[in-house]
Amino acid sequence: MSKILRVLVSLLFLQASASWADSDSVYDSFLQCLNTKTKSSNTTQLASIVYAQNNPSYTPILQAYIRNSRFNRTSTPKPLLVVTPLTESHVQASVLCAKLAGVQLKIRSGGHDYEGISYWSSQTFIVLDMFNLRSxxxxxxxxxxxxxxxxxxxxxxxxxxxxxxxxxxxxxxxxxxxxxxxxxxxxxxxxxxxxxxxxxxxxxxxxxxxxxxxxxxxxxxxxxxxxxxxxxxxxxxxxxxxxxxxxxVPEVVTIFRVEKTLEEDATALVLRWQDVAPTTDDGLFMRLLLQPVSSKVKKGEKTIRASVLAEFLGNADQLVKLLGEEFPELGLKKENCTEMSWIESVLWWANFDIGTSPEALLDRMPNDANFLKRKSDYVQTPISKDGLEWLWKKMIELGKTGLVFNPYGGEMSRIAPSETPFPHRAGNLFKIQYSVNWEDAGEDLEKNYTTESKRLFSYMTPFVSKNPRSAFLNYRDLDIGASSNGAPTYEEGKVYGVKYFNDNFDRLVKVKTAVDPENFFYNEQSIPILPSKE
Ligand SMILES: Cc1cc2nc3c(=O)[nH]c(=O)nc-3n(C[C@H](O)[C@H](O)[C@H](O)COP(=O)(O)OP(=O)(O)OC[C@H]3O[C@@H](n4cnc5c(N)ncnc54)[C@H](O)[C@@H]3O)c2cc1C
Missing domain, CATH: 3.30.465.10 (Uridine Diphospho-n-acetylenolpyruvylglucosamine Reductase; domain 3)
Incomplete structure:
Protein backbone atom coordinates (compact mmCIF):
# COMPACT_ATOMS: atom_id res chain seq x y z
CA MET A 1 0.00 0.00 0.00
CA SER A 2 1.37 3.44 -0.84
CA LYS A 3 2.13 5.83 1.99
CA ILE A 4 -0.72 8.13 0.96
CA LEU A 5 -3.21 5.28 0.89
CA ARG A 6 -2.03 4.10 4.30
CA VAL A 7 -2.62 7.53 5.77
CA LEU A 8 -6.06 7.64 4.17
CA VAL A 9 -7.00 4.24 5.60
CA SER A 10 -5.79 5.30 9.03
CA LEU A 11 -7.79 8.50 8.83
CA LEU A 12 -10.87 6.62 7.77
CA PHE A 13 -10.41 4.21 10.67
CA LEU A 14 -9.87 6.99 13.14
CA GLN A 15 -12.90 8.84 11.89
CA ALA A 16 -14.94 5.66 12.07
CA SER A 17 -13.64 4.86 15.54
CA ALA A 18 -14.96 8.18 16.74
CA SER A 19 -18.41 7.37 15.45
CA TRP A 20 -19.76 4.01 16.54
CA ALA A 21 -22.75 4.37 14.30
CA ASP A 22 -20.62 4.60 11.21
CA SER A 23 -19.94 0.91 10.99
CA ASP A 24 -20.08 0.74 7.18
CA SER A 25 -16.91 2.75 6.71
CA VAL A 26 -15.03 0.82 9.43
CA TYR A 27 -16.08 -2.40 7.83
CA ASP A 28 -15.07 -1.28 4.35
CA SER A 29 -11.69 0.02 5.44
CA PHE A 30 -10.90 -3.05 7.52
CA LEU A 31 -11.89 -5.36 4.70
CA GLN A 32 -9.85 -3.40 2.22
CA CYS A 33 -6.87 -3.60 4.56
CA LEU A 34 -7.34 -7.36 5.08
CA ASN A 35 -7.45 -7.77 1.34
CA THR A 36 -4.19 -5.96 0.91
CA LYS A 37 -2.41 -7.66 3.77
CA THR A 38 -3.49 -11.18 2.87
CA LYS A 39 -2.93 -10.50 -0.84
CA SER A 40 -6.14 -12.45 -1.28
CA SER A 41 -8.23 -12.60 -4.40
CA ASN A 42 -11.03 -14.22 -2.40
CA THR A 43 -12.91 -11.10 -1.26
CA THR A 44 -16.10 -13.05 -0.61
CA GLN A 45 -14.33 -15.25 1.92
CA LEU A 46 -12.78 -12.24 3.63
CA ALA A 47 -16.13 -10.45 3.73
CA SER A 48 -17.64 -13.48 5.44
CA ILE A 49 -15.22 -13.34 8.38
CA VAL A 50 -15.83 -9.70 9.35
CA TYR A 51 -19.02 -8.72 11.17
CA ALA A 52 -20.00 -5.07 11.46
CA GLN A 53 -22.58 -3.88 13.97
CA ASN A 54 -25.27 -3.60 11.28
CA ASN A 55 -24.82 -7.24 10.24
CA PRO A 56 -27.73 -9.35 11.63
CA SER A 57 -25.18 -12.01 12.66
CA TYR A 58 -23.07 -9.55 14.67
CA THR A 59 -24.99 -9.95 17.94
CA PRO A 60 -25.36 -13.76 17.84
CA ILE A 61 -21.66 -14.10 16.97
CA LEU A 62 -20.62 -11.74 19.76
CA GLN A 63 -22.93 -13.35 22.31
CA ALA A 64 -22.12 -16.97 21.41
CA TYR A 65 -19.01 -17.01 23.60
CA ILE A 66 -20.04 -14.62 26.35
CA ARG A 67 -19.75 -16.94 29.35
CA ASN A 68 -20.52 -14.42 32.06
CA SER A 69 -23.88 -12.64 31.84
CA ARG A 70 -22.48 -9.68 33.82
CA PHE A 71 -20.94 -8.58 30.52
CA ASN A 72 -23.88 -9.32 28.27
CA ARG A 73 -25.89 -6.16 28.78
CA THR A 74 -27.05 -3.44 26.42
CA SER A 75 -24.71 -1.11 28.30
CA THR A 76 -21.65 -3.40 27.89
CA PRO A 77 -19.28 -1.67 25.42
CA LYS A 78 -19.39 -3.43 22.05
CA PRO A 79 -16.64 -3.95 19.47
CA LEU A 80 -16.63 -2.02 16.20
CA LEU A 81 -16.19 -5.33 14.42
CA VAL A 82 -15.96 -9.02 15.21
CA VAL A 83 -13.37 -10.73 13.03
CA THR A 84 -13.46 -14.52 12.83
CA PRO A 85 -10.25 -15.70 11.12
CA LEU A 86 -10.19 -18.98 9.21
CA THR A 87 -6.43 -19.10 8.69
CA GLU A 88 -3.21 -17.92 10.29
CA SER A 89 -2.84 -15.33 7.53
CA HIS A 90 -6.21 -13.83 8.52
CA VAL A 91 -4.87 -13.43 12.06
CA GLN A 92 -1.66 -11.85 10.79
CA ALA A 93 -3.57 -9.41 8.62
CA SER A 94 -6.03 -8.57 11.42
CA VAL A 95 -3.17 -7.63 13.73
CA LEU A 96 -1.62 -5.38 11.09
CA CYS A 97 -4.93 -3.76 10.16
CA ALA A 98 -5.99 -3.12 13.76
CA LYS A 99 -2.56 -1.62 14.39
CA LEU A 100 -2.82 0.56 11.34
CA ALA A 101 -6.23 1.75 12.46
CA GLY A 102 -5.00 2.45 15.97
CA VAL A 103 -7.79 0.41 17.54
CA GLN A 104 -7.40 -2.07 20.35
CA LEU A 105 -7.58 -5.76 19.44
CA LYS A 106 -9.27 -8.01 21.98
CA ILE A 107 -8.62 -11.70 21.43
CA ARG A 108 -11.22 -14.28 22.34
CA SER A 109 -10.85 -18.06 22.27
CA GLY A 110 -13.39 -19.69 24.59
CA GLY A 111 -14.73 -16.48 26.17
CA HIS A 112 -14.42 -17.82 29.73
CA ASP A 113 -12.53 -14.87 31.15
CA TYR A 114 -14.22 -14.26 34.52
CA GLU A 115 -14.18 -10.47 33.93
CA GLY A 116 -15.14 -10.80 30.27
CA ILE A 117 -12.12 -8.82 29.10
CA SER A 118 -11.82 -10.78 25.87
CA TYR A 119 -14.99 -9.16 24.50
CA TRP A 120 -15.50 -5.74 26.10
CA SER A 121 -13.31 -2.70 26.59
CA SER A 122 -13.52 0.93 27.64
CA GLN A 123 -11.47 1.72 24.49
CA THR A 124 -12.51 1.59 20.83
CA PHE A 125 -11.88 -2.04 19.94
CA ILE A 126 -12.26 -5.00 17.60
CA VAL A 127 -12.78 -8.60 18.75
CA LEU A 128 -10.62 -11.23 17.09
CA ASP A 129 -12.70 -14.33 17.69
CA MET A 130 -10.67 -17.53 17.31
CA PHE A 131 -13.47 -20.11 17.35
CA ASN A 132 -12.88 -21.19 13.73
CA LEU A 133 -9.26 -22.06 14.47
CA ARG A 134 -9.89 -25.17 16.51
CA SER A 135 -8.16 -28.12 14.90
CA VAL A 249 -3.53 -42.32 32.92
CA PRO A 250 -4.58 -45.81 33.99
CA GLU A 251 -7.49 -47.55 32.27
CA VAL A 252 -9.44 -47.27 35.51
CA VAL A 253 -9.65 -44.19 37.71
CA THR A 254 -11.87 -43.73 40.77
CA ILE A 255 -14.05 -40.77 41.68
CA PHE A 256 -16.10 -39.96 44.76
CA ARG A 257 -18.12 -37.20 46.37
CA VAL A 258 -18.57 -37.14 50.15
CA GLU A 259 -20.46 -34.38 51.96
CA LYS A 260 -20.69 -33.38 55.60
CA THR A 261 -22.38 -30.44 57.30
CA LEU A 262 -21.30 -28.75 60.52
CA GLU A 263 -23.76 -31.00 62.40
CA GLU A 264 -21.80 -33.97 61.03
CA ASP A 265 -18.47 -32.44 62.11
CA ALA A 266 -17.47 -30.88 58.83
CA THR A 267 -14.97 -28.83 60.83
CA ALA A 268 -12.91 -31.93 61.72
CA LEU A 269 -13.05 -32.98 58.07
CA VAL A 270 -11.78 -29.60 56.82
CA LEU A 271 -9.07 -29.46 59.49
CA ARG A 272 -7.72 -32.84 58.43
CA TRP A 273 -8.20 -32.14 54.71
CA GLN A 274 -5.68 -29.32 54.98
CA ASP A 275 -3.01 -31.81 56.09
CA VAL A 276 -3.88 -34.71 53.83
CA ALA A 277 -4.98 -33.23 50.49
CA PRO A 278 -1.69 -31.43 49.69
CA THR A 279 0.55 -34.30 50.90
CA THR A 280 -1.20 -37.54 49.94
CA ASP A 281 -0.39 -39.74 46.92
CA ASP A 282 0.29 -37.56 43.83
CA GLY A 283 -2.38 -39.48 41.94
CA LEU A 284 -5.13 -38.25 44.28
CA PHE A 285 -6.79 -34.86 43.77
CA MET A 286 -9.37 -33.99 46.44
CA ARG A 287 -11.18 -30.72 45.81
CA LEU A 288 -13.08 -29.26 48.78
CA LEU A 289 -16.21 -27.14 48.31
CA LEU A 290 -17.54 -25.07 51.22
CA GLN A 291 -21.01 -23.65 50.84
CA PRO A 292 -23.53 -22.01 53.19
CA VAL A 293 -26.79 -24.03 52.92
CA SER A 294 -30.03 -24.48 54.88
CA SER A 295 -29.62 -26.89 57.76
CA LYS A 296 -31.71 -30.05 57.59
CA VAL A 297 -31.26 -30.61 61.32
CA LYS A 298 -31.93 -27.14 62.72
CA LYS A 299 -34.98 -25.84 60.83
CA GLY A 300 -34.71 -22.22 59.70
CA GLU A 301 -30.96 -22.10 60.34
CA LYS A 302 -28.02 -22.18 58.02
CA THR A 303 -25.02 -24.46 58.14
CA ILE A 304 -21.87 -25.04 56.11
CA ARG A 305 -21.68 -28.01 53.78
CA ALA A 306 -18.21 -29.37 53.07
CA SER A 307 -18.09 -31.51 49.92
CA VAL A 308 -15.00 -33.45 48.92
CA LEU A 309 -14.93 -34.28 45.19
CA ALA A 310 -12.01 -36.43 44.22
CA GLU A 311 -10.29 -38.35 41.47
CA PHE A 312 -7.71 -41.06 42.07
CA LEU A 313 -5.48 -42.58 39.40
CA GLY A 314 -6.07 -46.11 40.63
CA ASN A 315 -8.86 -48.42 41.73
CA ALA A 316 -11.42 -48.10 44.53
CA ASP A 317 -9.83 -50.71 46.83
CA GLN A 318 -6.50 -48.88 46.79
CA LEU A 319 -8.24 -45.56 47.42
CA VAL A 320 -10.41 -46.75 50.32
CA LYS A 321 -7.33 -48.29 51.96
CA LEU A 322 -5.25 -45.12 51.45
CA LEU A 323 -7.87 -42.75 52.84
CA GLY A 324 -8.87 -45.14 55.63
CA GLU A 325 -5.32 -44.70 56.92
CA GLU A 326 -4.73 -41.04 56.09
CA PHE A 327 -8.18 -39.48 56.37
CA PRO A 328 -10.51 -41.43 58.70
CA GLU A 329 -12.57 -38.24 59.30
CA LEU A 330 -13.85 -38.58 55.73
CA GLY A 331 -15.32 -42.03 56.40
CA LEU A 332 -14.86 -43.10 52.78
CA LYS A 333 -16.46 -46.44 51.90
CA LYS A 334 -16.22 -48.44 48.72
CA GLU A 335 -19.87 -47.71 47.96
CA ASN A 336 -19.02 -43.98 47.80
CA CYS A 337 -16.56 -44.70 44.98
CA THR A 338 -17.14 -45.22 41.26
CA GLU A 339 -14.52 -46.72 38.99
CA MET A 340 -14.52 -45.41 35.43
CA SER A 341 -12.33 -44.48 32.49
CA TRP A 342 -10.48 -41.16 32.48
CA ILE A 343 -12.83 -39.70 29.82
CA GLU A 344 -15.85 -40.67 31.94
CA SER A 345 -14.25 -38.83 34.85
CA VAL A 346 -13.89 -35.74 32.62
CA LEU A 347 -17.66 -35.87 32.06
CA TRP A 348 -18.30 -36.41 35.77
CA TRP A 349 -16.27 -33.34 36.75
CA ALA A 350 -18.16 -31.36 34.11
CA ASN A 351 -21.42 -32.34 35.87
CA PHE A 352 -22.73 -34.73 33.23
CA ASP A 353 -24.64 -37.76 34.48
CA ILE A 354 -22.60 -40.95 34.75
CA GLY A 355 -23.07 -42.86 31.50
CA THR A 356 -23.21 -39.75 29.29
CA SER A 357 -21.50 -40.37 25.96
CA PRO A 358 -18.10 -38.63 25.46
CA GLU A 359 -19.59 -36.95 22.35
CA ALA A 360 -21.20 -34.52 24.81
CA LEU A 361 -17.74 -32.97 25.14
CA LEU A 362 -18.01 -31.76 21.55
CA ASP A 363 -21.13 -29.71 22.26
CA ARG A 364 -20.09 -26.06 22.49
CA MET A 365 -23.43 -24.99 24.03
CA PRO A 366 -23.20 -21.37 22.97
CA ASN A 367 -24.51 -18.66 25.24
CA ASP A 368 -25.18 -20.83 28.25
CA ALA A 369 -24.19 -18.45 31.01
CA ASN A 370 -24.92 -17.29 34.54
CA PHE A 371 -23.83 -14.14 36.32
CA LEU A 372 -20.46 -14.91 37.93
CA LYS A 373 -17.90 -13.35 40.25
CA ARG A 374 -14.65 -15.02 41.22
CA LYS A 375 -11.65 -14.12 43.36
CA SER A 376 -8.66 -16.16 44.50
CA ASP A 377 -6.16 -16.63 47.32
CA TYR A 378 -3.36 -18.96 48.37
CA VAL A 379 -3.06 -20.65 51.77
CA GLN A 380 0.40 -21.50 53.07
CA THR A 381 -0.32 -22.52 56.67
CA PRO A 382 -3.33 -24.56 57.74
CA ILE A 383 -6.29 -22.59 59.13
CA SER A 384 -6.85 -23.44 62.82
CA LYS A 385 -10.05 -24.89 64.27
CA ASP A 386 -10.90 -21.51 65.83
CA GLY A 387 -10.20 -19.83 62.51
CA LEU A 388 -12.49 -22.23 60.65
CA GLU A 389 -15.30 -21.81 63.16
CA TRP A 390 -15.06 -18.04 62.83
CA LEU A 391 -15.05 -18.40 59.05
CA TRP A 392 -18.22 -20.52 59.10
CA LYS A 393 -20.02 -17.75 61.03
CA LYS A 394 -18.93 -15.16 58.50
CA MET A 395 -19.93 -17.30 55.51
CA ILE A 396 -23.34 -17.96 57.02
CA GLU A 397 -23.77 -14.25 57.77
CA LEU A 398 -22.94 -13.35 54.16
CA GLY A 399 -25.19 -16.09 52.83
CA LYS A 400 -24.20 -17.08 49.29
CA THR A 401 -20.51 -16.93 48.40
CA GLY A 402 -18.81 -20.32 48.48
CA LEU A 403 -15.15 -21.30 48.71
CA VAL A 404 -13.40 -23.95 46.65
CA PHE A 405 -10.12 -25.28 48.04
CA ASN A 406 -7.87 -26.85 45.39
CA PRO A 407 -4.94 -28.79 46.88
CA TYR A 408 -1.41 -28.32 45.59
CA GLY A 409 1.69 -30.35 46.53
CA GLY A 410 2.92 -33.33 44.51
CA GLU A 411 4.38 -32.27 41.16
CA MET A 412 3.36 -28.65 41.82
CA SER A 413 5.94 -28.48 44.62
CA ARG A 414 8.73 -29.97 42.54
CA ILE A 415 8.62 -27.33 39.79
CA ALA A 416 10.64 -24.17 40.49
CA PRO A 417 8.60 -20.92 40.76
CA SER A 418 10.63 -19.38 37.92
CA GLU A 419 10.22 -22.34 35.54
CA THR A 420 7.11 -20.69 34.06
CA PRO A 421 5.50 -17.29 34.80
CA PHE A 422 3.08 -19.10 37.18
CA PRO A 423 4.94 -18.80 40.51
CA HIS A 424 2.69 -20.47 43.10
CA ARG A 425 4.61 -23.69 43.73
CA ALA A 426 6.23 -25.24 46.85
CA GLY A 427 4.98 -23.72 50.08
CA ASN A 428 1.40 -23.31 48.87
CA LEU A 429 -0.93 -25.83 50.47
CA PHE A 430 -3.97 -24.92 48.45
CA LYS A 431 -5.59 -22.29 46.28
CA ILE A 432 -8.95 -20.79 47.18
CA GLN A 433 -11.54 -19.81 44.66
CA TYR A 434 -14.27 -17.47 45.93
CA SER A 435 -17.32 -18.35 43.94
CA VAL A 436 -20.71 -16.74 43.61
CA ASN A 437 -23.18 -17.38 40.76
CA TRP A 438 -26.63 -15.91 40.31
CA GLU A 439 -29.28 -16.22 37.65
CA ASP A 440 -31.20 -12.95 37.55
CA ALA A 441 -30.11 -9.67 36.02
CA GLY A 442 -30.17 -6.46 38.03
CA GLU A 443 -27.68 -3.91 39.28
CA ASP A 444 -28.70 -4.31 42.92
CA LEU A 445 -28.24 -8.07 42.80
CA GLU A 446 -24.85 -7.68 41.17
CA LYS A 447 -23.73 -5.10 43.70
CA ASN A 448 -24.96 -7.29 46.52
CA TYR A 449 -23.06 -10.40 45.39
CA THR A 450 -19.86 -8.69 44.30
CA THR A 451 -19.78 -6.83 47.62
CA GLU A 452 -20.38 -10.10 49.44
CA SER A 453 -17.41 -11.75 47.75
CA LYS A 454 -15.23 -8.73 48.59
CA ARG A 455 -16.24 -8.95 52.24
CA LEU A 456 -15.43 -12.64 52.43
CA PHE A 457 -12.08 -11.91 50.76
CA SER A 458 -11.43 -9.30 53.42
CA TYR A 459 -12.39 -11.71 56.26
CA MET A 460 -9.89 -14.23 54.86
CA THR A 461 -6.94 -11.84 55.19
CA PRO A 462 -5.40 -13.46 58.30
CA PHE A 463 -5.40 -16.93 56.70
CA VAL A 464 -3.86 -16.33 53.28
CA SER A 465 -0.56 -15.38 51.61
CA LYS A 466 0.82 -11.92 52.29
CA ASN A 467 3.30 -9.54 50.63
CA PRO A 468 2.11 -10.15 48.03
CA ARG A 469 -1.36 -11.51 48.57
CA SER A 470 -1.05 -13.90 45.63
CA ALA A 471 -3.79 -14.55 43.09
CA PHE A 472 -4.37 -16.92 40.16
CA LEU A 473 -4.53 -15.22 36.77
CA ASN A 474 -7.10 -17.61 35.35
CA TYR A 475 -9.45 -16.52 38.15
CA ARG A 476 -9.30 -13.00 36.73
CA ASP A 477 -10.33 -10.41 39.29
CA LEU A 478 -10.23 -6.74 38.38
CA ASP A 479 -10.67 -5.80 42.07
CA ILE A 480 -6.98 -6.55 42.72
CA GLY A 481 -5.79 -3.82 40.34
CA ALA A 482 -6.34 -2.81 36.72
CA SER A 483 -5.40 -0.10 34.27
CA SER A 484 -7.34 3.10 34.81
CA ASN A 485 -7.67 4.01 31.15
CA GLY A 486 -6.35 2.05 28.20
CA ALA A 487 -3.00 0.31 28.41
CA PRO A 488 -1.73 -0.14 31.98
CA THR A 489 1.27 1.87 33.07
CA TYR A 490 4.18 0.01 34.67
CA GLU A 491 3.05 1.21 38.11
CA GLU A 492 -0.53 0.07 37.49
CA GLY A 493 0.65 -3.26 36.13
CA LYS A 494 2.87 -3.88 39.11
CA VAL A 495 -0.13 -3.76 41.47
CA TYR A 496 -1.81 -6.85 40.00
CA GLY A 497 1.32 -8.22 38.32
CA VAL A 498 3.18 -9.13 41.51
CA LYS A 499 0.05 -10.81 42.87
CA TYR A 500 -0.37 -12.98 39.79
CA PHE A 501 3.31 -13.54 39.01
CA ASN A 502 5.29 -12.71 42.20
CA ASP A 503 9.01 -12.47 41.31
CA ASN A 504 8.35 -13.38 37.68
CA PHE A 505 6.60 -10.07 37.02
CA ASP A 506 9.79 -8.16 36.16
CA ARG A 507 10.94 -10.79 33.69
CA LEU A 508 7.54 -10.68 32.01
CA VAL A 509 7.82 -6.89 31.71
CA LYS A 510 11.26 -7.26 30.09
CA VAL A 511 9.98 -9.79 27.58
CA LYS A 512 6.95 -7.64 26.83
CA THR A 513 9.09 -4.53 26.31
CA ALA A 514 11.35 -6.44 23.94
CA VAL A 515 8.65 -8.08 21.82
CA ASP A 516 5.93 -5.42 21.80
CA PRO A 517 7.63 -2.09 22.60
CA GLU A 518 4.65 -0.09 21.28
CA ASN A 519 2.32 -2.00 23.61
CA PHE A 520 -0.09 -2.93 20.84
CA PHE A 521 -1.43 -5.93 22.75
CA TYR A 522 -2.96 -4.72 25.97
CA ASN A 523 -5.94 -5.18 28.20
CA GLU A 524 -7.12 -4.17 31.67
CA GLN A 525 -4.56 -6.47 33.32
CA SER A 526 -1.93 -7.02 30.65
CA ILE A 527 1.83 -7.01 31.20
CA PRO A 528 2.97 -3.38 30.93
CA ILE A 529 6.10 -2.18 29.16
CA LEU A 530 8.97 -0.58 31.04
CA PRO A 531 8.55 3.17 31.42
CA SER A 532 10.61 5.03 28.81
CA LYS A 533 13.72 6.75 30.16
CA GLU A 534 12.85 10.20 28.73
C1 LIG B 1 -16.97 -22.13 34.07
C2 LIG B 1 -15.48 -21.89 34.15
C3 LIG B 1 -14.66 -22.93 34.59
C4 LIG B 1 -13.27 -22.74 34.66
N1 LIG B 1 -12.48 -23.77 35.09
C5 LIG B 1 -11.14 -23.61 35.13
C6 LIG B 1 -10.27 -24.66 35.53
O1 LIG B 1 -10.70 -25.76 35.84
N2 LIG B 1 -8.93 -24.43 35.54
C7 LIG B 1 -8.40 -23.20 35.19
O2 LIG B 1 -7.17 -23.05 35.18
N3 LIG B 1 -9.21 -22.19 34.83
C8 LIG B 1 -10.54 -22.36 34.78
N4 LIG B 1 -11.34 -21.33 34.38
C9 LIG B 1 -10.72 -20.07 34.01
C10 LIG B 1 -10.26 -20.12 32.56
O3 LIG B 1 -9.20 -21.02 32.40
C11 LIG B 1 -9.78 -18.73 32.15
O4 LIG B 1 -10.83 -17.81 32.24
C12 LIG B 1 -9.22 -18.74 30.73
O5 LIG B 1 -8.52 -17.55 30.49
C13 LIG B 1 -10.33 -18.91 29.73
O6 LIG B 1 -9.82 -19.08 28.45
P1 LIG B 1 -10.80 -18.80 27.23
O7 LIG B 1 -10.02 -18.91 26.00
O8 LIG B 1 -12.03 -19.61 27.39
O9 LIG B 1 -11.22 -17.31 27.57
P2 LIG B 1 -11.20 -15.93 26.78
O10 LIG B 1 -12.18 -15.10 27.51
O11 LIG B 1 -11.41 -16.12 25.34
O12 LIG B 1 -9.73 -15.40 27.01
C14 LIG B 1 -9.18 -15.16 28.29
C15 LIG B 1 -7.99 -14.21 28.17
O13 LIG B 1 -7.02 -14.74 27.28
C16 LIG B 1 -6.88 -13.90 26.12
N5 LIG B 1 -6.83 -14.77 24.95
C17 LIG B 1 -7.80 -15.63 24.55
N6 LIG B 1 -7.40 -16.29 23.47
C18 LIG B 1 -6.16 -15.86 23.17
C19 LIG B 1 -5.24 -16.17 22.14
N7 LIG B 1 -5.54 -17.06 21.20
N8 LIG B 1 -4.06 -15.52 22.12
C20 LIG B 1 -3.76 -14.60 23.06
N9 LIG B 1 -4.60 -14.26 24.06
C21 LIG B 1 -5.79 -14.88 24.11
C22 LIG B 1 -8.11 -13.02 26.11
O14 LIG B 1 -7.91 -11.82 25.42
C23 LIG B 1 -8.36 -12.84 27.59
O15 LIG B 1 -7.49 -11.87 28.11
C24 LIG B 1 -12.72 -21.49 34.29
C25 LIG B 1 -13.55 -20.46 33.87
C26 LIG B 1 -14.92 -20.65 33.80
C27 LIG B 1 -15.81 -19.51 33.36
Missing part, protein backbone atom coordinates in the same frame (compact mmCIF):
# COMPACT_ATOMS: atom_id res chain seq x y z
CA UNK A 136 -6.61 -30.76 17.14
CA UNK A 137 -3.95 -33.18 15.89
CA UNK A 138 -3.05 -36.01 18.24
CA UNK A 139 0.17 -37.94 17.71
CA UNK A 140 0.33 -40.93 20.04
CA UNK A 141 3.69 -42.06 18.60
CA UNK A 142 5.49 -38.96 19.83
CA UNK A 143 3.17 -38.41 22.80
CA UNK A 144 1.97 -35.00 21.74
CA UNK A 145 -0.98 -33.01 20.46
CA UNK A 146 -1.20 -29.71 18.57
CA UNK A 147 -4.31 -27.84 19.70
CA UNK A 148 -5.44 -24.59 18.12
CA UNK A 149 -6.48 -21.74 20.39
CA UNK A 150 -10.18 -21.83 19.49
CA UNK A 151 -10.60 -25.48 20.51
CA UNK A 152 -12.33 -26.17 23.80
CA UNK A 153 -10.84 -28.36 26.51
CA UNK A 154 -13.70 -30.81 25.93
CA UNK A 155 -12.71 -31.15 22.27
CA UNK A 156 -9.07 -31.62 23.28
CA UNK A 157 -9.91 -34.38 25.78
CA UNK A 158 -12.28 -36.08 23.32
CA UNK A 159 -9.73 -36.14 20.49
CA UNK A 160 -7.08 -37.62 22.79
CA UNK A 161 -9.54 -40.27 24.01
CA UNK A 162 -10.44 -41.13 20.39
CA UNK A 163 -6.81 -42.16 19.85
CA UNK A 164 -5.94 -43.71 23.22
CA UNK A 165 -7.68 -44.71 26.43
CA UNK A 166 -4.51 -44.33 28.51
CA UNK A 167 -3.40 -40.86 27.46
CA UNK A 168 -4.68 -37.54 28.77
CA UNK A 169 -3.75 -33.89 29.20
CA UNK A 170 -3.60 -32.07 32.55
CA UNK A 171 -5.83 -29.03 32.05
CA UNK A 172 -9.05 -27.47 33.32
CA UNK A 173 -12.25 -29.01 34.55
CA UNK A 174 -14.88 -27.07 32.57
CA UNK A 175 -15.10 -28.59 29.10
CA UNK A 176 -16.17 -25.33 27.42
CA UNK A 177 -13.07 -23.33 28.40
CA UNK A 178 -10.93 -22.31 25.40
CA UNK A 179 -7.39 -23.60 24.86
CA UNK A 180 -6.10 -20.10 23.94
CA UNK A 181 -6.93 -18.22 27.13
CA UNK A 182 -6.70 -21.21 29.46
CA UNK A 183 -3.15 -22.24 28.67
CA UNK A 184 -1.96 -18.63 28.34
CA UNK A 185 -3.07 -18.16 31.95
CA UNK A 186 -1.55 -21.31 33.50
CA UNK A 187 -4.38 -23.83 33.30
CA UNK A 188 -4.91 -26.32 36.09
CA UNK A 189 -7.17 -29.31 36.53
CA UNK A 190 -7.53 -32.48 38.54
CA UNK A 191 -4.23 -33.97 37.29
CA UNK A 192 -2.14 -31.10 38.69
CA UNK A 193 -0.73 -32.99 41.67
CA UNK A 194 0.51 -35.72 39.33
CA UNK A 195 1.58 -33.72 36.27
CA UNK A 196 1.53 -30.02 37.19
CA UNK A 197 -0.27 -27.38 35.15
CA UNK A 198 -1.11 -27.29 31.46
CA UNK A 199 1.84 -24.91 31.00
CA UNK A 200 4.22 -27.43 32.54
CA UNK A 201 3.40 -29.66 29.58
CA UNK A 202 3.75 -27.27 26.64
CA UNK A 203 6.34 -28.31 24.04
CA UNK A 204 5.93 -25.68 21.34
CA UNK A 205 3.57 -22.92 20.24
CA UNK A 206 2.61 -20.74 17.32
CA UNK A 207 2.02 -17.04 17.89
CA UNK A 208 1.36 -13.99 15.73
CA UNK A 209 3.32 -11.08 17.17
CA UNK A 210 2.69 -7.33 16.99
CA UNK A 211 4.48 -7.16 13.61
CA UNK A 212 2.08 -9.72 12.19
CA UNK A 213 4.78 -12.40 12.02
CA UNK A 214 3.88 -16.04 12.59
CA UNK A 215 6.44 -17.56 14.96
CA UNK A 216 7.06 -20.96 16.49
CA UNK A 217 9.17 -21.83 19.53
CA UNK A 218 12.40 -21.70 17.57
CA UNK A 219 11.72 -18.40 15.85
CA UNK A 220 10.17 -16.68 18.87
CA UNK A 221 13.04 -17.63 21.19
CA UNK A 222 12.98 -19.05 24.71
CA UNK A 223 12.10 -15.79 26.50
CA UNK A 224 8.84 -15.28 24.65
CA UNK A 225 8.13 -19.01 24.78
CA UNK A 226 8.55 -18.84 28.58
CA UNK A 227 6.23 -15.81 28.80
CA UNK A 228 3.34 -17.39 26.92
CA UNK A 229 3.31 -20.35 29.30
CA UNK A 230 1.30 -18.60 31.99
CA UNK A 231 2.05 -14.88 31.54
CA UNK A 232 -1.55 -14.32 30.46
CA UNK A 233 -3.34 -13.93 27.14
CA UNK A 234 -3.59 -10.64 25.34
CA UNK A 235 -0.12 -9.33 26.27
CA UNK A 236 2.36 -10.87 23.84
CA UNK A 237 0.50 -11.71 20.66
CA UNK A 238 -2.21 -13.97 19.30
CA UNK A 239 -1.67 -17.61 20.20
CA UNK A 240 -2.58 -19.75 17.20
CA UNK A 241 -1.83 -23.12 18.79
CA UNK A 242 0.06 -24.98 21.48
CA UNK A 243 1.90 -28.28 21.12
CA UNK A 244 1.19 -30.23 24.29
CA UNK A 245 2.81 -33.26 25.89
CA UNK A 246 0.39 -36.09 26.55
CA UNK A 247 0.48 -37.76 29.96
CA UNK A 248 -0.50 -41.29 30.91
Missing amino acids: ITVNIEDNSVWAQAGATLGELYYRIWEKSKVHAFPAGICQLVGVGGHISGGGYGNLLRKYGLAVDNVLDAQIVNANGELLDRKSMGEDLFWAIKGGGGGSFGVIISYKLKLVS
